[in-house]
Amino acid sequence: MRWKNLSEQTVYENRWFRVNLADVELPDGHHLDHYLIRLRPVAVATVVNEANEVLLLWRHRFITDTWGWELPAGVVEDGEAVAEAAAREMEEETGWRPGPLRHLLSVEPSNGLSDARHHIYWAEDADYVGPPEDAFESDRREWVPLKLIPDIVARGEVPAANMAAALLLLHHIRLG
Template sequence: MNTRPPENHAHLAETTIESSQVFRGKLLDVRLDRVRLPDASEATREYVKHQGAVVVIPVLDGGELLFERQFRYPLGRAMIEFPAGKIDPGELVETTARRELLEETGFVAEEWRHLGVMHPCVGYSDERIEIFLARGLARQSGQNLDHGEFIDVLTLTLEEAVAAVRDGEITDAKTITALFWAEKALLSQW
């Protein structure tokens, strides 16, 4: 946990003059804002508002990590990822993590540890992803996937997963970031 007090960087701040919604879908809320820059000039900012998400690092008793393989339409291919999902309005982030692990893999966990947060696309989105480590896994049921969701569940050792990142087999940003946290947490360095 970061114990440093927040720093004030007011000399870098941009202030909103006008904000408009360009598009609103089920997932995306696209905005176009006119802002005042630190030098008093104006600029526009296009960005996506997002309700936030979680990613879960599920660790089996033998030390293997539980992953998913899911087709991602924008990339036109199946991706290897940790279980993850968006936070429902008013939902606690650990509740989201527990729900997504169960729905996507059929597993529940006894131990939960919040490791941190990441912001995957700071140049064009306010999305945050809360990172959780889940241990003491037990199969509760089969997958209970959302309509139109198709997921294979697979296991990799930490070493295999890191090698998959190095070899370009895992390229998902939230999974790579979570693996960084997992490596530190599982090797008791953090």
């Protein structure tokens, strides 16, 4: 059954997202008002080194008041290629410049509410270029053994579903 978005109007907008109200027609012909969030694409990156360790951020999310492991991420700027944005975010948030990036996966973390698409990349090497510009984004940056990832995810230490999916896929690819 397909729902039809007949029209949308913006009710709030800033540089990161828009909140729209849609007139949705259901398969039985009824209509409902549905709020949705329109977001820019998000670029995510990490590196897995020769020792099969993955570079992670330990950070607090004030919205949920939780701590957890994450990958460096941010919105893709106008005119910026997604892979370039992923490399930029990794360097800004960790101080490590990734080598050639490989696309790992793209996910829609909340497709019942938002059109957000997260594009996740990884590299097999990186160069340390200095302290992160955006050090305020995480409490610490650590190289975590990939072999520990399934247990870390199972304990809830990677609360973001997109990050958990990416880390479990990297674990499978490298240690599978």
